[in-house]
Amino acid sequence: MARINRRQLTNLLGALGVVATLGGLAFGLPAIDRSLPAERAVPDGRPYPVGAGVTVVPPRGATVDVTGTRPGDSEGTVLFRLGPVRYAIAVRPFRGDLAAAAERLRKRIVDTTGYQVTSAQLTVGTAGGLAGLQGGYTAPGRGGRYAVFVDGGLTIEVTISGNDLDLGRSLPQIEASTRTLRRTDEPR
DSSP: OOOOHHHHHHHHHHHHHHHHHHHHIIIHHHHHHHHSSEEOOOOSOOOEEEEETTEEEOOTOEEGGGGOOBOOOOOOEEEEEETEEEEEEEEEEOOOOOHHHHHHOOOOOOOOOEEOOSSSEEEOOOOTTTTEEEEEEETTTTTEEEEEETTTTTTEEEEEEEEHHHHHHHHHHHHHHHOOOOEEEEEO
């Protein structure tokens, strides 16, 4: 029978330590992540950075869902929740005009199974001077609104969805929030 010397024992203990550390990371971190809420409160009345120098003042009482929020220097997304209503803003680089951006967003909406655009597009503007187009859509058990803006090589897409009752209650606050969209780093 072979004997284990001190060096082999040290190596075995070191390997067990590495395995224990990796196990802790593999199982412990996801458990901690699951225990943290995805929704976080946002300060009332303060601009929230979406990405690419675009900000918005969220509706009073909104929370930010960190699972759908990814700010960045050249693009970004933010997902707010106002009760059960979903309010998402996405900023991306774009080389086209407003009509092309609106058509692209409408196509993405109707390409989702069960979704259809329900109304003609209307013009919309923000307090910061962004001009855009807005419309509505439906899905099984849900309604929605969308708006799109193009400014300085960016498209800013807003989508709002919820059941009809909750959406009707929240829409005035969300529309007021959308009017606060602004570029903080205007191209020179």
